[in-house]
Amino acid sequence: VKAGLEKMNSQPNLGIKKLIDVAGLHERTITSGHIGFTLAPRLNAAGRVTHATRAVELLVTDDGDIAEAIAEELNETNRERQELERNIHELARIDVANQGHKADYVTVVAGEEWHPGVIGIVASRLVEEFYKPTLVISIHDGVGKGSCRSIDGFNMYDALKSCEDLLLQFGGHSAAAGFSIDANRIDELRERLTEYCKKIVTAEEYIPVVAIDAELPVDDIDVDIIDRVSALEPYGMANSTPIFAVMEATVQDIMLMGQLKNHCKVIFATSNGTVDAIAWNRPDLFKSIFVGSVVKVAFSLQKNEWQGMVSPQLMIQAIEPLTEEPIKLTTEGLRQMYVIVKQSMRGHSQSLYNVEQDILRRKPADQNNRSALTSIDVFKELGIVEEYTSDDGQLMLRWNAIEGKLDLVTSVTFLTYSV
Incomplete structure (x- = not known):
């Protein structure tokens, strides 16, 4: 494997080189992580969605134009695979929710x-x-x-x-x-x-368990330590990626990213600046980790190369707050949240992320973040808003104009957390 990676970085197969180019990795040193999470999915997409023959043709051709065309095709097929996966995943989540205790x-x-x-x-x-x-x-x-x-x-x-x-x-x-x-x-x-x-x-x-190889203070994370750890590569089944843990870190900022707002970026404060972390497919973190939260986090290390700059980046495996804000719902607090949500949506559909951002910006100081965001669950149960997935895969909220008085006791979430 090590010899293969060296070959891929010095004199790659023509088809692989074109695939590296279309995947945006042409200026990077290819690692086992790039193969596992970027290149292999594009090769595998052909067999999953159409036919594996196209991937084989990419690997054996000696014609640059043909290789480039197939690489572009596989890149598009991978996007199609991701769209299929997103749609089925959302339908499966709805199925799980409808099953209740059966699941x-x-x-x-x-x-x-x-x-x-x-x-x-x-x-x-x-x-x-x-x-x-x-x-x-x-x-x-x-x-x-x-x-x-x-x-x-x-x-x-x-x-x-x-x-x-x-x-x-x-x-x-x-x-x-x-x-x-x-x-x-x-x-x-x-x-x-x-x-x-x-x-x-x-x-x-x-209860999922993440095995930790070593603790690492957040102030010690830099490019140099990533270079030293990389001596253990290539990683695979018999030599898994090292997992580190920071037992206490303060969140300086947190945001959702990606076209579908389905990935979470967390910025941790350090003694001499900040360090970035990414949690793929974890939009739920936005409702449990907030600016100022003190957390413990398990992660692997990776270099982030952008516009000629190289910085350390944490790839989050697990994260949890050392102390969690209690959810406390009151009638008056929900009334305040109702006004914010109504003004944010203006009677139309809005992305769930944008509504949540509005709530966190405008909530009263006496309401903590978790309580404020939980108000959306109450409004969904009362039929005031309805959550759905847009054609491009984003989670959306639809405003429902409801006549008459609503009874909070019909909301299970309110009954659970009311004070």
Whole structure:
């Protein structure tokens, strides 16, 4: 692997060079991380969405124009794969929400004509989000094709084996598996797996654990230490990326980023400035981590190269506040939040992120951030606003004009946190 990386950085295969160019990595030193998260997904996208032949053609061609055209095509196919993944992931999340307590022990979601090439990726995303054994099923002509991902300590193959009388076929290993099933037996499969999990999975095993290799004070993070750690590369299954932990850091700023506002950027204060951190696909952090929060964070290290400048960047694996703001809801506080949300939306649809930003900017000083943002959940339960996903994948809020008086006791969130 090390020799391959050296070759890729000195005299890469023509097709790989064109792929590096279209991925925007041409001025960077290619690492195993770039391969795993940037180049390989583009090569794999062909097999997931269209046909793997195009990826092979890229690797074997000696024609520069053909290589460039295929690289551009794979780049576009990868965007298509991401869009498919986003859409199915959102539908799966809605399915989980609608199941209520049926999804307490295992995640089993299904949909008609979900693209079978991306359901495995969606299963992995759902494990990251809910941390339960997860099965995502695509139904076609009455038959479900399922892809499974496990959690630590749970043998997915054994779980399917316990339900083999329901399945048409299955295979895999402890961490991941696949199966097919008659669509009319999916509910029965969910019930059987729920009972199976109740018996063998402990409450502690439903709590994700991040293994830390070393503690690292936030003031010690610089490019030099990244260079020293990089001597351990290349990383892979038998040599995993080192994970560090800062046990106490203060958040100087936090924001959502990306076209869909689905990634979170956190800026930590240091004794001589700041250091940036990125949490991919974690927009939820925006509701639990705030400016001034003191947190502990687990992360890997990466260089951020931008406009000729190189700086350290933390890739967040886990983050949590050392002390969490309590959620306290009052009738008067909700009235104030109602006015802010109504003025922010002006009777129209707005992105959820923009409304949340407005709330944090304009909330009264006596309301903490978590309480202010939780007001949106109350308004959703009362039907004042409705959350939906736009055509381009953004989470949106739609304002509903409601006549008459609303009763707060119909909101479960208000009853839970009212003081």
